Amino acid sequence: MPLLTVSCLSKRFADGALPVVNGLSFEVEEGETFALLGPSGCGKTTALRCIAGFEQPDSGTVSLGGQMFTGGGTLVPPERRGIGFVFQDYALFPHLSVRDNVLFGLGSLPKRERGDRADEVLRLVGLGGFEARKPHALSGGQQQRVALARAMAPRPRLLLLDEPFSNLDALLRQEMRERVRDLLKREGMTALLVTHDQEEALSFADRVAVMQNGRIDQTGTPEEIYATPRTLFVAQFLGRTNLLLTQADGEEADTVLGRLRLNRAVHGSVLLSIRPEHLALAATPDNAASLEGTILGREYRGHDITYRVQLGGIDCLVHTDNRTRFGPGDTVWVRALEPAVVLERVGEVTP
Amino acid sequence: MRKSNGMAMTSLDLRHSSFITRWYLWGPTALVVLGVVVPLGYLVVRAFGAEAGELADLVLRTRNLRLLGNTLGLAAAVLALTTAISLPLAWLVTRTDVWGQRFVTLLGVLPLAVPGYVMAYALLATAGPNGTLASLTGLVIPRPHGFVGAWLALSLYTFPYLFLNLRAALLGLDPALEESARSLGASRQEVRWRVVLPHLRPAFLAGGLLIVLHVLGDFGVVSLMRFETFSYAIYLQYAASYDRVYAAWLALMLLGLTGALLWGEARLLRGRLFHRAGGGMARHRQRSALGAWQGPALGFAGGVGFLSVGLPLVTVLYWLGRSTERGGHLLEALWDSASASAGAAVLAAALAVPIAYLGVRRASKRTRVLERIAYLGYATPPLAFALALVFFSLRAMPWAYQTLGLLIVAYALHFLAEALGPVRSALYQAPPQVQEAARSLGHSPLRAFFAATFPLLRRGLVVSMAFVFLSALKELPITFLLSPLGFESLAMRMWGAASESLFSVAAPYALALILTSTVLVGLLLQRDGQRDP
Numbered sequence: 064m065p066l067l068t069v070s071c072l073s074k075r076f077a078d079g080a081l082p083v084v085n086g087l088s089f090e091v092e093e094g095e096t097f098a099l100l101g102p103s104g105c106g107k108t109t110a111l112r113c114i115a116g117f118e119q120p121d122s123g124t125v126s127l128g129g130q131m132f133t134g135g136g137t138l139v140p141p142e143r144r145g146i147g148f149v150f151q152d153y154a155l156f157p158h159l160s161v162r163d164n165v166l167f168g169l170g171s172l173p174k175r176e177r178g179d180r181a182d183e184v185l186r187l188v189g190l191g192g193f194e195a196r197k198p199h200a201l202s203g204g205q206q207q208r209v210a211l212a213r214a215m216a217p218r219p220r221l222l223l224l225d226e227p228f229s230n231l232d233a234l235l236r237q238e239m240r241e242r243v244r245d246l247l248k249r250e251g252m253t254a255l256l257v258t259h260d261q262e263e264a265l266s267f268a269d270r271v272a273v274m275q276n277g278r279i280d281q282t283g284t285p286e287e288i289y290a291t292p293r294t295l296f297v298a299q300f301l302g303r304t305n306l307l308l309t310q311a312d313g314e315e316a317d318t319v320l321g322r323l324r325l326n327r328a329v330h331g332s333v334l335l336s337i338r339p340e341h342l343a344l345a346a347t348p349d350n351a352a353s354l355e356g357t358i359l360g361r362e363y364r365g366h367d368i369t370y371r372v373q374l375g376g377i378d379c380l381v382h383t384d385n386r387t388r389f390g391p392g393d394t395v396w397v398r399a400l401e402p403a404v405v406l407e408r409v410g411e412v413t414p
Numbered sequence: 415m416r417k418s419n420g421m422a423m424t425s426l427d428l429r430h431s432s433f434i435t436r437w438y439l440w441g442p443t444a445l446v447v448l449g450v451v452v453p454l455g456y457l458v459v460r461a462f463g464a465e466a467g468e469l470a471d472l473v474l475r476t477r478n479l480r481l482l483g484n485t486l487g488l489a490a491a492v493l494a495l496t497t498a499i500s501l502p503l504a505w506l507v508t509r510t511d512v513w514g515q516r517f518v519t520l521l522g523v524l525p526l527a528v529p530g531y532v533m534a535y536a537l538l539a540t541a542g543p544n545g546t547l548a549s550l551t552g553l554v555i556p557r558p559h560g561f562v563g564a565w566l567a568l569s570l571y572t573f574p575y576l577f578l579n580l581r582a583a584l585l586g587l588d589p590a591l592e593e594s595a596r597s598l599g600a601s602r603q604e605v606r607w608r609v610v611l612p613h614l615r616p617a618f619l620a621g622g623l624l625i626v627l628h629v630l631g632d633f634g635v636v637s638l639m640r641f642e643t644f645s646y647a648i649y650l651q652y653a654a655s656y657d658r659v660y661a662a663w664l665a666l667m668l669l670g671l672t673g674a675l676l677w678g679e680a681r682l683l684r685g686r687l688f689h690r691a692g693g694g695m696a697r698h699r700q701r702s703a704l705g706a707w708q709g710p711a712l713g714f715a716g717g718v719g720f721l722s723v724g725l726p727l728v729t730v731l732y733w734l735g736r737s738t739e740r741g742g743h744l745l746e747a748l749w750d751s752a753s754a755s756a757g758a759a760v761l762a763a764a765l766a767v768p769i770a771y772l773g774v775r776r777a778s779k780r781t782r783v784l785e786r787i788a789y790l791g792y793a794t795p796p797l798a799f800a801l802a803l804v805f806f807s808l809r810a811m812p813w814a815y816q817t818l819g820l821l822i823v824a825y826a827l828h829f830l831a832e833a834l835g836p837v838r839s840a841l842y843q844a845p846p847q848v849q850e851a852a853r854s855l856g857h858s859p860l861r862a863f864f865a866a867t868f869p870l871l872r873r874g875l876v877v878s879m880a881f882v883f884l885s886a887l888k889e890l891p892i893t894f895l896l897s898p899l900g901f902e903s904l905a906m907r908m909w910g911a912a913s914e915s916l917f918s919v920a921a922p923y924a925l926a927l928i929l930t931s932t933v934l935v936g937l938l939l940q941r942d943g944q945r946d947p
Contacts, residue, residue: 141853148854154847168855
């Protein structure tokens with residue numbers, strides 16, 4: 064049985080306005096790290112706030128461990144949900160010290176255990192020795208860890224994280240992502256993360272749900288949603304991709320890239336996606352499946368290179384390692400390394 | 415962490431989320447709405463309580479027209495004179511290299527520390543055969559009274575409202591606007607008329623509104639100068655004769671006038687709030703050199719400063735030397751004033767917190783109406799407000815009439831708007847997530863507010879209470895109508911002595927009032943400084 068069940072959740076902020084959350088349903092398993100990924104305005108933060116109890120959804124239900132929080136006439140206030148929340152800008156109490164911030168949620172513990180628990184959690188996030196500081200005397204990364212410690216201290220059954228790394232600079236963000244993920248796993252904490260950063264979702268979560276317009280397009284492991292996106296939106300949101308409109312006849316289809324294998328059997332007109340790193344470039348034709356093209360542009364990005372190649376009347380993107388030395392105008396041979404992914408047309412139902 | 419199960423909590427939780435069980439929200443709301451709207455409504459009931467024939471007689475009296483003419487004429491004249499003082503002064507301190515720019519700015523603000531009736535007292539005590547001037551130099555000038563007296567006294571103490579607004583507007587105007595106008599071929603003079611003046615219009619309207627509201631609501635100055643405006647007539651009608659229905663009608667007319675003014679202002683301002691596009695600090699502005707005009711400019715600023723600040727101070731100190739007061743009466747008056755004002759300050763702050771909270775965190779049409787009502791209590795001329803409360807309390811709760819409690823409630827409701835400002839800005843600075851964080855850590859809404867948000871409001875609350883305390887200390891007409899028997903505030907004693915030309919008796923009270931008002935001005939300036947760093 065899943066720990067968190069969200070079912071048909073809907074929320075609009077004004078009468079007549081478009082719903083921000085529109086029939087959202089998903090489940091989070093005990094001990095799992097789950098990410099809601101989507102562009103800004105897709106309703107992911109609103110969904111998170113409905114789960115925490117800060118917003119009241121118009122319809123739909125939220126239940127945790129079998130207990131109904133929202134729906135069926137029930138509305139449990141946030142303070143009785145036992146859910147921890149880490150805010151995007153941390154929302155530390157500016158007038159309290161680091162230790163008092165952490166102690167804030169420990170009122171239900173016996174008095175002598177409170178201090179021990181606060182110290183334990185602060186040590187856990189690596190902030191032992193900072194207890195007496197005020198939040199403004201901490202760096203962004205330290206504030207973030209205080210917010211995490213404060214939310215984890217009362218041992219919530221579920222931890223919600225609202226874009227928790229977005230206020231950190233790129234280097235620190237990567238480091239904190241790893242540390243927080245380790246910590247959550249070590250503590251066996253169930254966590255729900257909201258983010259617009261696909262790299263963050265893919266590296267941080269066990270499962271990712273990609274949201275668009277208030278509902279989920281696809282849920283799966285990071286590998287699943289990246290390698291086999293279900294819709295055009297998911298394919299494009301998770302990274303650059305080549306799109307090919309063509310006719311399929313079963314397991315294969317004729318495309319400008321030659322005859323490609325497909326990830327599933329389908330007939331008729333289809334939209335295919337194939338990632339740039341699933342194509343390879345060569346200076347000479349190495350087998351029959353290669354097609355001749357011309358380099359249009361070269362984008363050197365340090366650890367890899369993205370080429371724009373003109374091929375059978377279209378431009379396509381090809382990722383290579385940083386050792387290739389093609390330049391604009393060069394003739395190259397393009398070959399597919401993986402099957403192309405058949406995208407669902409709008410309105411098509413998943414089998 | 416959670417002890418009860420889902421079903422048992424259901425009904426409880428729904429009840430908790432509703433407004434009704436939150437006494438700390440609906441209680442203050444109810445007090446403000448009832449305290450402001452109901453008495454004003456009762457004023458209408460009272461006014462229409464007369465018989466038809468009498469009604470026509472009351473409403474169509476030619477005296478009403480004369481009062482209207484007097485009130486509007488005075489307001490227009492004060493507006494003209496304050497503009498003539500403020501505009502050049504604001505220009506001098508923002509656009510020229512006038513010497514002592516900071517000091518000149520201070521001269522434009524300090525008159526706020528002189529309550530209107532103290533200014534009137536200063537004018538009265540200076541002139542005339544027994545005045546300061548006559549006894550110091552032998553020069554006898556006629557004592558100002560009636561229209562001229564009221565006009566001078568009101569203008570000299572209200573012009574800072576316009577000065578401050580115009581100064582802020584001139585400072586806020588992006589120099590790039592003027593520079594682009596110049597680069598498009600406009601002369602310096604043309605820029606002034608076509609770019610700068612249109613941008614000053616909202617500031618002029620805002621400052622002018624405050625001044626006209628002061629004139630409409632003023633009682634101290636017009637009563638000392640014996641110039642019959644609506645406010646003074648209401649008082650005479652109430653105090654001298656017992657024709658309460660006519661007093662109610664006069665109060666209604668004054669209210670109508672105020673309402674028409676606010677409505678007109680809102681219409682004029684619509685779509686005329688100019689904002690500087692783009693963020694960032696405006697670049698430093700070129701100031702024009704005064705050159706030979708430095709002398710006349712300083713003379714003008716000095717003259718204004720002497721009349722509005724120097725004269726009251728000199729007068730008060732001169733007559734203080736002749737005072738026989740040894741401190742006993744002064745202490746009694748201070749105690750009366752301070753006890754009522756302190757109560758008002760605490761009550762107003764206690765009301766301001768939930769109302770500002772609803773307005774900031776639960777912004778909706780309803781909470782906007784609530785805030786409007788709080789401002790309505792402020793904009794209502796104090797005499798009309800006090801009269802409404804007198805009628806209402808006599809009718810609905812006679813036990814409260816002429817008690818310290820009712821006086822405190824009246825002050826608090828009238829000055830609530832002053833308490834709302836600082837609390838509102840403090841609330842805007844306190845992130846709402848802090849309180850949500852407290853909720854998610856297991857605290858009920860009320861406890862979360864007090865644990866997480868309230869500590870961040872403390873500074874704002876102190877300022878709120880100081881504003882209300884000092885304003886209530888200076889208040890005259892509400893105190894007159896609602897004070898308990900034997901209660902005599904500083905303002906009442908000072909006004910009483912001044913109206914009988916007992917200038918030396920009035921002096922110690924006047925000095926105490928000037929000193930407290932100076933603290934208020936200091937507070938205002940500090941807040942102003944914080945707002946535009």
